[in-house]
Amino acid sequence: MRPVKAMSEPDDRNPVLIGQRPRSRRQALSKTMWIVVWLFYLAGPVGELTSHGFSTVQRIWGVVGLTLFVLAYIVLLFRHVLEKPPHHLRYIPLAVMLALSVALTWTLGFSWLVLFIFTSVASAVVLPWQRSRWVIPLVTVVVIAVGARYPEIRNYYLFAYALPAFGSGFVMVGVQNLIRTTQELRAAREEVARLAANEERLRLARDLHDLLGHSLSLITLKSELAGRMLPDRPEDAARQVADIERVSRQALVDVREAVTGYRRPRLAVELAGARVALRTAGLTLTVDPALEQEHRGLTADTEGALAWALREAVTNVVRHSGARRCELLLTEEWEADERRYLCLTVIDDGAGPPRAQHDGNGLVGLRERLALTDGRLDTGQAPGAGGFVLRAYVPMRAPAASPDGPIPVPDTSPEPVNGPA
Template sequence: MIGQAPTTRRQAVAKVMWIVVWLIYFAGPVAELFGEDHSVATRVLGATGLGLFVVTYFVVVFRHMWRTQTRAGLYSALAVMLVMSTVLAWFLGPNWLVLFIFTSVASGVVLPWEEARWTIPVATVLLLAVGMRFPEIRGYYLFAYGLPAMGSGYTMVGVQYLIRTTKELRAAREEVARLAANEERLRMARDLHDLLGHSLSLITLKSELAGRMLPGTPEAAAQQVADIERVSRQALVDVREAVTGYRRATLAVELAGARAALRTAGITATVDPALESGPRGLPSDEEGALAWALREAVTNVVRHSGARRCELLLTEEWEADERRYLRLAVLDDGAGPPRAQHDGNGLGGLRERLALADGRLETGPAPGGRGFALHAYVPLGTPAPSAADEPATLP
């Protein structure tokens, strides 16, 4: 992803290939170098100079990607590239003016805007000055070399600015998530304190009172013990209700989390409009079961499938028992289920959660034979028959 260092060999190869592909523009200088107009000594010196230029270019760009460089080292490398561009183009021909474009691009990549806005025009002006030496290209070299040098350099400045902005945005999101987690932790601590503080204080006082009443007045001590049991049971109910409220999942919240997880994993998500709008009138237990199913299914897609696309569907279906069900389907185009398929802890717990809501879970290969499909069903209330549908009663 943009603004992130490669974490796998595949990502590193992709970034390297994105840089290497532009070397195709050296085809002109290489073809001219090995033409019939140059001697063997000129070819050797030209090939050596071109190789040194390419090595310097890659060192500057790759070191900038993976580590911080000193300002003196950057300017020294860019100066070497500029001098070599001038010398090679002056003595070997107009096709070598393309080296100035690479110098301009390197300036836009490794230098901040405050400095690159001067070095890019310098490289472009020097390109135009050297190009005046070749009368055969004076009619078009400004457009063939000058404008690309200026435009490519400033384009890379924009790309670097986008990368820095992306890094700052990603850091800001991480900070917001951390602050939100801290705030939720504090809110939970406050709620638990409010729920348990009074109850535990009362239990402590009644325990001390019951201890003082024994063994003189056992009846009064028994009453205090009964009060302790009542208060502790009520405190346990309050805590369970609070924890249930924290853990209650909704389709809207889980859909937002699923989108973020799939986008982060580089998986294209296709979401049914019915799922985006959300089911209306669905009881909280059934909606919670579908929300947990969506979370578990997307987690498996991200972790295990290796998929490129994922489809999320929400439909209503009538079963053979004349019951109406709401079906959540999660389909991917990944590796598919293993041959010896068995439910792990996640799917096993999901089956149990759906069973509590009188629903069921079905898994298997996706349509077409490639990928994995998860279907979660929860029942919907059957609409009451209208008066027109009721059989007429005989008088």
């Protein structure tokens, strides 16, 4: 058994769950580190506090002021991420940050101008666009006004502090718009999935009504008629009972055919499910474009077998592989008997096959399904750095044309086989 990979890990495209609330302690730690890492830009003011240019009173004032500033910054951002407080509760920490930025820069030196950049970014994160578009320029104007106190930096402080405060704020406004768009898209996709499920239930209800409505009505009518005939006309009643048996058997056949159609997996449907499962498990997925196309050489049975193979392979990758990447390939191959096969290949970079080389129940059942379509299953060590590879082969219905003309291929439709479904 290969180690199970956590299903709640962020994927490579969204490593810090941008636009999502943390669902586990690990995700909360990841988002915390993403917020805290930017505090390293305060290295300049901290370095000045440790130098010999400040008195004891100035050091105490700097430590207290910087601590209050960082606390206001962290509390503001974390409350925004976790609970999104009302707008009027967001202005108090922002006002505290702006006041501390002015006071600390005015009394301790120009290197503290970097605090205005944090204030600008925090304004963009927690305020709606209608307000942040005015607050960010206001913070920039304050940077320019306070920085003018220090003649020694007039040649570059506009580019070192004022422009980053202005630019970083509006860049973060763009990021917030992207986050909102992502959240709306995620909500829309969930709504589409819900509507699709409702539509499928309605379709099933309509089909069952069409299949069984007439048959059950006829059975009811003939049952009542047979009941009235029983005392005096037993032969006619027996004929009605025979009709009831015939209609009920036909209704049972129709229901079985309908259910079989619903349960038959499709390759496109399983590919969509594989994308969701692997993305949720935090794996990077590479899909061969051939999988997105329609293959006319597949029958319903062979397509169903490939779909089951894809489902089983992806389940094994998610539950047992411990992999970070997965690749799906679909190729056409000629065998020695001149028959053409379609090969589905699933490769991961995980722990590889177990040493005992014994197939689990899932792979055993998959071999049996493929055997019913005259196909086969191959598994083993992935090439290169290791991992696991699964190859599922199913025969194609029609041969490909060769340069010398069409090659006659005997009918490869499988004979009825008694075995597991």
